[in-house]
Amino acid sequence: MTLHALDWSHLPPRCAYSGAYVAVRKTYGLTSQTRRAAFSAAVNIVEGSARRSTKEFRRFLDISLSSLSEVGYALRFAYEAGILTEEGWPGLSDLQSRARFLTWQLYRALGR
DSSP states (O other): OOGGGSOOTTHHHHHHHOGGGGGGGGTTTHHHHHHHHHHHHHHHHHHHHTSSSHHHHHHHHHHHHHHHHHHHHHHHHHHHTTOSOTTHHHHHHHHHHHHHHHHHHHHHHHTO
16 A cells, blocks of 8 residues: 555545535634644645654654544534534545544554
């Protein structure tokens, strides 16, 4: 499995531009925070892959996992608070879960 086969690039734009999530912009500032966390997750993977050692790469993957957890919490909070619509929740939640799963699998694979 290559780094390019693991596609995290869809999460930040979906969090930022999902029509179902637009209402968040007007309440609690969650859109901006969620967008930053999703972007951070992807950027940390890219930056970590450019490092010289597996240990450093794993450190960046760990940071990415934390950012993806933050995205998951923000999405759940928005959904439970009624900010994220019933239609928008499943797709965004599934996308976050998949990105986190793939990142975790890469983290584990590099630890062997």
